[in-house]
Amino acid sequence: MHIGVLGLQGGVAEHLEMLSRLSDETINPIEVRTPPGLRQCDALIIPGGESTALRILLDAAGLTDPISSRMQQGMPVWGTCAGMILLAQKVLYHQNLSLGGMDITVARNVYGRQQESFVAEFPIPELGGPPFPGVFIRAPGVIRTGDGVQVLARSDDQVVACREQHLLVTSFHPELTDDLRLHRYFIHMCTAACAERAH
């Protein structure tokens, strides 16, 4: 299985490093920068970065439409932080950033600027085990979830992780921690999606 990490800007190396640390021989992490690169992928991670810059770079690379259509065809996609903003169907005050995708509304910088960035621990029942260390950097927040959306985690009543079928979003950065559980969870989603397609 080829797991792509969108390699245009932001925390790209960190996600690739986490995928390599899973030491799962069935997965092959690749950096995606072009439409041919995307065609090789069975799944895609959109990393943190600046969402305005990422959107401009996606458009310039000709990746916006191919990602949207692959998403509609069921390709698993995970967006962290800025990636979550791009995957939300609605983005408060910045609708032009949305690639479509998950039935949620997201607000940018809900916690404030860098001096309000923080680390918080919260349970993610789907993962089991101890609380997850959430690293929030100028983080966005989910302010509405549609009917089909499963809330995976809340931190202080704020929704911080959601799943809708083959799409996953987190407003924090698991790739900046040593906790591999969410990366493993996403790989399970990808394996299930691949198995489904094979039927």
Add this chain to the structure above:
Amino acid sequence: MNEAAEQYALNRDLAKMLKGGVIMDVVNVEQAQIAQEAGAVAVMALERVPSEIRKAGGVSRMSDPDMIKAIQEAVSIPVMAKVRIGHIIEADILQSLGVDYIDESEVLTPADEQYHIDKHPYRVPFVCGARDLGEALRRIGEGAAMIRTKGEAGTGNVVEAVRHQRTITQQISQLAGAAPEELMSAAKALQAPYDLVCQVAREQRLPVVNFAAGGIATPADAALLMRLGSEGVFVGSGIFNSQDPAARARAIVLAVANYQDPETLARISSGLGEAMEGLDLSDLQEGQKFARRGW
């Protein structure tokens, strides 16, 4: 982890999210909006771009807080601002304004010829300039969460930025090949903290994100610094002193993201109009070089 260590980690992590991006100097709201629309990952709010500072002479200081606040209101990307080397109070003021990063910058006139700011007590992150590995590690030792090579700001001449980036890369690879017993000697020669020297030897990279700065005027300049190992670039006078700032800003953003692709670079380098006027470094007296400020 205690609270200060946690904040320092968060501050280094913000810089990681800027990687592969361009940080642009802006002097007003209109320029900040142009920068954001061009795809900048952050803006640096300052009173005058370095080339204007060079022309104007005199003492150059922290910007008017009103101007910084107006830019914070106008854009959603991180807003950085500069303080004079060693000017603790300017740093206190910028922290209270809630800027996302402080640049303790040699482009402004130094306030203290002996000491840089002790950056550990601050919540707000600092980026500092460096010409070589020792200078970078001294700033990190003081608490900088990000490094930029100094280059020679306001010249439109990339030669110093290239020199500084190459120097840091070479010094890191020397450390990587050193035996453990050589590292204390290396720390002495570099005038750098021993623990950070050991860390660089082990990890074969700087402990924080490193951008290039100082003299970048074209998309090709930006791509060159990326090729030499920078993780992103700062562009000062190069954008808003050129003929078509919006087009040049966008082209530099695309050049940094696509630095490995000559065909894309050829396409985006076309039709940008005149770049800023450049300075030959031999025309500068030693005392006029910003990079010599700080130690």
